Amino acid sequence: MELPVVNINSPVEAYEDPLDLMDEIESLKKERDASILAHFYVDGDLQDIADFTGDSLKLARDATQVKTSTIVFCGVHFMGESAKILSPEKKVLMPDLHAGCSLAESCPVDRLAAYQAELRAKGHDFQTVAYINTTAAVKSLCDWIVTSGNAREIIDRVPADKEILFVPDQHLGRYLSSVTGRPMILWPGSCMVHEVFSVQDLLRAKRNHPGSLVMSHPECPANILEVSDIIGGTEKMRKYVASVTEPKTFLVATEANMIHPLKKLAPQHEYIPVPGIMTSTGETCACNRCPHMALNTLQKVRDCLKYSRPEIVWQPYFSQAQEVLQRSLLQ
């Protein structure tokens, strides 16, 4: 059957009423036997219509528990790949296949393979630990996959007599090395969103909000982590704000959409996004949004359900990545 042409990457979408779109998505979900998984960094409307929300670790695990035959993954490409790899029998659709990740792209598979070979040739005896923000091809070259939620536990599983090559996030690797005491060879990658937080503006915001607490993602550079009161992935942030009953002000240094689930869970607090600096102009902006996550929209969710595409298709290297992902996230 000839499929209609769908321009999934149109930069401007004609306005459609979000409530109508949500109704349409709800009925298409039933028709297509689909569940929606949404990362905490996508728009709040998408989080609200999702069957599962969470960070990369939770969503990868949720994907294995989904009862429907189709998963619509609102997130970025490596997350859709992980869902397919862990649930190969499911059809995994993504609203926009072009939703990439600057961190994953900072570690291309051919460069990693060459670097591993170079280290081995120099006599290094190491295991490669990859943050989940990597392509499936990169995962297939690694020994372990970590998320910000399980990293310490996984690093403890690396034999003590092995060196650790940590890819791709240098900031997370440096932080993990400091909390675990394990020296690491760090890949020089970083996330464009977490890289741009302005420590001067953060300190100014702290002064302007006496008694506030700074909550940062470990993907942030060391100068931000040094002035943070709470350092953790998105699940840790959620648990922390829920555990504090007295109203507080939190200065949040991660993707600004994260404030949506925090507000829902613990509305007694005030949440202020930490400003970032536009590297091109040196100007500060009010918040930090991931441009890749922003490619997920209600219209595209509706369209991918309607036309059953674009789809993450099984690739030969997924088998090797599957072994590593299962060992690291499910066992």
Ligand code: SF4
């Ligand atoms: S926020 Fe950073 S790490 Fe997360 S998807 Fe966007 S670019 Fe990648």
